[in-house]
Amino acid sequence: MVPVIALVGRPNVGKSTLFNRLTRSRDAIVGDLSGLTRDRQYGEAKWEGRSYILVDTGGISGDEEGIDEKMAEQSLLAIEEADVVLFLVDARAGMTAGDQMIGEHLRKRNKRSYLVVNKIDNIDPDIARAEFSPMGLGEALPIAGAHGRGITQMLEAALGEFPQDEEEDALDEEVAEGEEAKRIPGPSEKDGIKIAIIGRPNVGKSTLVNRMLGEERVVVYDQPGTTRDSIYIPFERNDEKYTLIDTAGVRKRGKIHEEVEKFSVVKTLQAIKDANVVIFVMDAREGVVDHDLNLLGFAIESGRALVIALNKWDGMEPGERDYVKTELERRLFFVDYADIHFISALHGTGVGNLYKSVQASFMSAITRWPTNRLTQILEDAVREHQPPMVSGRRIKLRYAHLGGANPPLIVIHGNQVDAVPKSYSRYLENTFRRVLKLVGTPIRIEYKGGE
Numbered sequence: 001m002v003p004v005i006a007l008v009g010r011p012n013v014g015k016s017t018l019f020n021r022l023t024r025s026r027d028a029i030v031g032d033l034s035g036l037t038r039d040r041q042y043g044e045a046k047w048e049g050r051s052y053i054l055v056d057t058g059g060i061s062g063d064e065e066g067i068d069e070k071m072a073e074q075s076l077l078a079i080e081e082a083d084v085v086l087f088l089v090d091a092r093a094g095m096t097a098g099d100q101m102i103g104e105h106l107r108k109r110n111k112r113s114y115l116v117v118n119k120i121d122n123i124d125p126d127i128a129r130a131e132f133s134p135m136g137l138g139e140a141l142p143i144a145g146a147h148g149r150g151i152t153q154m155l156e157a158a159l160g161e162f163p164q165d166e167e168e169d170a171l172d173e174e175v176a177e178g179e180e181a182k183r184i185p186g187p188s189e190k191d192g193i194k195i196a197i198i199g200r201p202n203v204g205k206s207t208l209v210n211r212m213l214g215e216e217r218v219v220v221y222d223q224p225g226t227t228r229d230s231i232y233i234p235f236e237r238n239d240e241k242y243t244l245i246d247t248a249g250v251r252k253r254g255k256i257h258e259e260v261e262k263f264s265v266v267k268t269l270q271a272i273k274d275a276n277v278v279i280f281v282m283d284a285r286e287g288v289v290d291h292d293l294n295l296l297g298f299a300i301e302s303g304r305a306l307v308i309a310l311n312k313w314d315g316m317e318p319g320e321r322d323y324v325k326t327e328l329e330r331r332l333f334f335v336d337y338a339d340i341h342f343i344s345a346l347h348g349t350g351v352g353n354l355y356k357s358v359q360a361s362f363m364s365a366i367t368r369w370p371t372n373r374l375t376q377i378l379e380d381a382v383r384e385h386q387p388p389m390v391s392g393r394r395i396k397l398r399y400a401h402l403g404g405a406n407p408p409l410i411v412i413h414g415n416q417v418d419a420v421p422k423s424y425s426r427y428l429e430n431t432f433r434r435v436l437k438l439v440g441t442p443i444r445i446e447y448k449g450g451e
């Protein structure tokens with residue numbers, strides 16, 4: 001499970017500056033989910049082979065006038081959901097009552113927290129640390145977020161103990177001709193296909209989970225102890241194993257959670273990350289709204305296989321249905337590879353059909369294609385439509401091999417590959433998708449330069 005780090009602290013201590021620096025890494029996904037979650041910002045970042053989710057809280061003011069209630073509530077929830085809290089204070093401002101209030105809370109919650117003394121540029125770090133030592137939160141980590149100082153030590157402390165991301169199984173060994181071994185990525189064969197049910201609040205996720213599990217032919221196994229995050233439900237259908245990741249499961253943990261909606265972005269991001277296939281649920285009665293697109297953006301970035309379910313299709317007028325279909329075409333053109341199902345989770349209509357798409361997209365995502373097959377497709381594509389010339393020399397693309405699965409990563413070797421235009425990559429991607437008949441999964445293409 002990807003660790004979650006929350007940045008907390010008074011306003012102006014430098015949280016968003018640090019957030020931006022950390023999520024600027026190559027793998028960052030930062031989306032605007034305000035409105036779904038009030039003032040929090042979410043991003044994904046990677047450090048030393050460890051992916052993590054970073055949450056920037058709105059900030060707990062806690063100044064002389066007292067706490068800003070709403071902001072505090074959100075920040076407290078972020079603290080609850082985090083594995084590690086980085087508690088930022090401002091070395092220039094010195095310790096304030098607000099800092100003490102937050103420190104007190106963290107000590108009481110017994111959360112794994114680090115006191116991060118920010119803005120130590122132009123200030124002696126030892127003096128800054130000493131000033132905050134009465135906080136009783138252990139050794140302070142001095143940083144200057146705006147200048148990138150102390151960041152490595154801080155991340156080492158926060159993330160060092162978490163395991164590195166699971167390596168993709170070595171895929172570069174040659175696959176024999178004609179052999180397209182079925183393979184489930186990762187050490188999860190016992191889980192079968194992991195399906196995450198994702199969507200905004202109230203689109204019908206819980207209803208769909210219950211419907212999928214309540215179907216005839218479904219055998220649900222005892223649930224192992226539920227995790228803090230989502231609920232993992234292993235089951236079997238027509239001899240195929242699945243694990244459903246239920247992000248909507250309502251569980252209450254103490255006062256804070258009872259007041260808050262069951263929807264959680266952190267849970268959603270973690271579930272997407274841990275799944276093989278995402279079923280993305282939308283409410284047909286509301287059409288495609290911006291928050292759908294933002295959440296969908298996370299799912300696409302993650303590279304997971306994708307199935308789209310337009311729920312609450314029951315009782316809609318033909319005119320409304322046509323309108324929704326047009327909207328889908330217009331606004332979801334960028335995921336034209338995903339199957340779309342029109343379903344009623346409430347009545348069960350169309351729910352069984354989801355499995356076909358889940359299986360097809362999963363197989364597309366994990367099938368191993370032999371190098372000679374991929375190279376043949378590349379050669380044909382190049383013959384059909386040559387890559388452009390760069391400073392008088394034509395870009396040469398020589399061969400292709402599979403570098404990873406779920407999503408499929410196609411590694412293309414050649415010369416002057418840095419100059420391959422986006423439009424040409426898009427052309428290759430479409431060609432691979434068409435010839436290999438890949439459905440429901442994004443494809444990644446990576447170039448390797450030759451001598």
Ligand code: GDP
Pocket residue numbers: 009010011012013014015016017018059118119120121143144145146147
């Ligand atoms: P937030 O409200 O906690 O998110 O704080 P911001 O990230 O918006 O930063 C508040 C102010 O502190 C801004 O003017 C930043 O430029 C400044 N700041 C952030 N990090 C540093 C730092 O490392 N050194 C100095 N001197 N200023 C910083």
Ligand code: GDP
Pocket residue numbers: 199200201202203204205206207208248311312313314343344345346347
């Ligand atoms: P979640 O927040 O995404 O888990 O949504 P819920 O499953 O709790 O559903 C939200 C509301 O939508 C509930 O009142 C459901 O009864 C209703 N709902 C869910 N699926 C359907 C459907 O297929 N048709 C109709 N008409 N209502 C539905």
